[in-house]
Amino acid sequence: MDDVTRHAFATATGVLAAVYISLAMGWQDPYWAALSVMIIANVDRDALFTKGVLRITGTFIGVIGGYYVGQWAEGLNALQAALVMIAAAVGTYGRQRSAYGYAWFYGGLTFALVMLYTMTQPEQLYDFAWYRCYEIVTGVVCGTLASWALGPRAGELHARLVAQAAATSQVNAERQSMVAAVGALIIIVTWSLFDLPQLPQVLISSLIIIDNDPVASRHRGAQRIFGCIIGGTAGLVVIGLDATDMWWWVTMLFLGVFTFARIHLGGTTQAYIGTQSAIAYLVTLVGTGPPTTLEPPIDRLVGIVIGVSIMTTLVWAFNSVKPAEKVADGPA
Numbered sequence: 621m622d623d624v625t626r627h628a629f630a631t632a633t634g635v636l637a638a639v640y641i642s643l644a645m646g647w648q649d650p651y652w653a654a655l656s657v658m659i660i661a662n663v664d665r666d667a668l669f670t671k672g673v674l675r676i677t678g679t680f681i682g683v684i685g686g687y688y689v690g691q692w693a694e695g696l697n698a699l700q701a702a703l704v705m706i707a708a709a710v711g712t713y714g715r716q717r718s719a720y721g722y723a724w725f726y727g728g729l730t731f732a733l734v735m736l737y738t739m740t741q742p743e744q745l746y747d748f749a750w751y752r753c754y755e756i757v758t759g760v761v762c763g764t765l766a767s768w769a770l771g772p773r774a775g776e777l778h779a780r781l782v783a784q785a786a787a788t789s790q791v792n793a794e795r796q797s798m799v800a801a802v803g804a805l806i807i808i809v810t811w812s813l814f815d816l817p818q819l820p821q822v823l824i825s826s827l828i829i830i831d832n833d834p835v836a837s838r839h840r841g842a843q844r845i846f847g848c849i850i851g852g853t854a855g856l857v858v859i860g861l862d863a864t865d866m867w868w869w870v871t872m873l874f875l876g877v878f879t880f881a882r883i884h885l886g887g888t889t890q891a892y893i894g895t896q897s898a899i900a901y902l903v904t905l906v907g908t909g910p911p912t913t914l915e916p917p918i919d920r921l922v923g924i925v926i927g928v929s930i931m932t933t934l935v936w937a938f939n940s941v942k943p944a945e946k947v948a949d950g951p952a
Contacts (some may be wrong), residue, residue, distance in 0.1 A: 623663050623772040624885045631661040631885075632878040634766030636870065638759045639906055648751040651906035656759025657766070658877065658898050663885055666681025669768055669779030672760040674723035676812045679756045681723075682707075682730025687749045690738035691733075700739050701808050705801040708730040708827055712800035716832045719783035729827055732804065733820050735772060739808075740819055757857040788832035796830050803827070803931045810930070818923030821903070825927030834939030840892055841932030845925060852921040854897070855904025859911050868911040876901045900924065 621629075625775050634657040642650035660675060662668040686707075693699045711728020715721040730752070788796075803826050811819045829840045858872045880901060883894025903919040903924075911917060 624763065627661065627663050627767065627771040627885055628881040628925055630766040630770035630797045631657060631763065631881040632874045633659075633770055634759075634763040635877045635902070636765065636874055638762040639873070640740050641758050641762070642755055645754070645911060647755055648747055649755060650908065651903050652755035653759035653762070654877075654902045654906050655899060656756050656919070657763035658881065658884070658902065660760060660763050661767075661881055661885060663772055665767065665771075665773060666780045666782050669764065670782045672720055672764050673781055674720055675726050676757055676760055678723040678726030678728075679730050679754060680917060682732075683728040683734060683749045683753050684947065685727075686731040686734025687745065690735050690742075690745060694738050694742050700735055701805060704732045704808060704823075705804050707735065708804040708823075709797040709801040711792050712827065712830055713797040716787045716796060719785070720889050721787070725827075727797075729824065729924065732823060732827075734746060736808075736820050736823065738801075741872075755804060792832060795938065796832065796834075799931070799934050800827055800830055801831075802938075806934070807878045807927060807930055816923070816926060818919045820931075821920050821923030822927035826926040826931035829928055829931055830935065838932060838935055841935065842926050843890070843892045844896045844928045847893040848900040848921060848928070851876075851897035851900030851902075852904050852917070852924075855901045855917060856914065858905060858919070859914060864910050866910060869905070873905055876905070 635654045638653035638657050639650050642653045656675065660668050660671040662671065689703065693703060707728040709728075711725045711732070714724025714728065718724050733752075734745070734749050737745050741748070774827075787793075787947060807819070807822050807826060810816060811822065816822065825844065831840055831843055854876060858869070858876070862868050877898055880894045880898035884891055884898060886894065900921060903920040905911065909918055914918075
């Protein structure tokens with residue numbers, strides 16, 4: 621079995637473990653744990669470990685900051701929207717300029733998500749904030765242990781935290797952070813005017829596609845929508861056939877994640893389609909157990925498409941067609 625296939629198997633195993641632990645603990649959104657396994661998946665053990673550590677670090681910083689600031693800002697809609705914009709901008713800038721940009725990005729994203737809950741569901745703020753920490757930690761730990769036990773170089777328990785060089789120039793990072801802030805504001809306004817579903821999912825989907833290279837952002841946006849259609853359709857087919865049967869659900873969850881993870885880890889130009897297909901598949905199939913209705917997964921899928929469409933349009937509007945300037949001057 622080659623390394624990519626072996627790690628795809630480890631990833632699918634880690635997803636199942638994370639989902640079962642989350643369900644057993646009665647946590648709010650088990651799919652966050654599943655997504656964390658998928659997102660950190662990497663055949664490079666150092667890269668996987670680094671993403672896992674930084675994802676946990678950013679999540680805790682964002683949750684703690686967002687929880688206490690969110691209580692202070694509750695009921696002040698203009699201030700809440702401004703704080704979401706600032707978090708989106710800071711997270712995007714840090715992602716492209718810091719040696720540990722992944723922590724900056726997820727810190728800003730998580731802060732923004734917690735702030736959104738103060739706007740939409742303030743009564744659930746505490747549960748969302750702390751359950752999210754539990755779910756992310758569970759996903760990262762399950763993904764890491766599965767890689768160590770079943771992935772390439774199984775049995776080797778050591779890994780290094782690796783710093784990254786700045787991905788782009790300061791000027792370009794500032795431009796992309798402005799796109800993120802404006803996009804966050806447009807999403808909030810659009811949601812409030814049209815009562816759109818799944819505001820948090822809309823924001824997440826939009827911010828993830830912003831790349832230091834605007835051309836890459838456009839490409840990722842198109843791949844994200846395409847992958848969402850593939851993974852979401854596959855998930856809906858599974859639900860339509862017989863999602864309430866536990867063995868069918870577990871088997872198809874494993875096989876679907878394995879298949880999409882194999883594409884995600886393949887290193888081809890279409891790898892991101894595998895990433896997004898897996899994400900859409902998970903948010904479709906994983907709720908508080910096997911899904912019994914189509915409405916929640918469809919709402920989450922609609923949120924992804926809306927967020928990506930808005931942000932892709934803004935990337936086109938605010939950037940030239942030339943690729944972004946790369947830098948070699950090390951981390952900021």
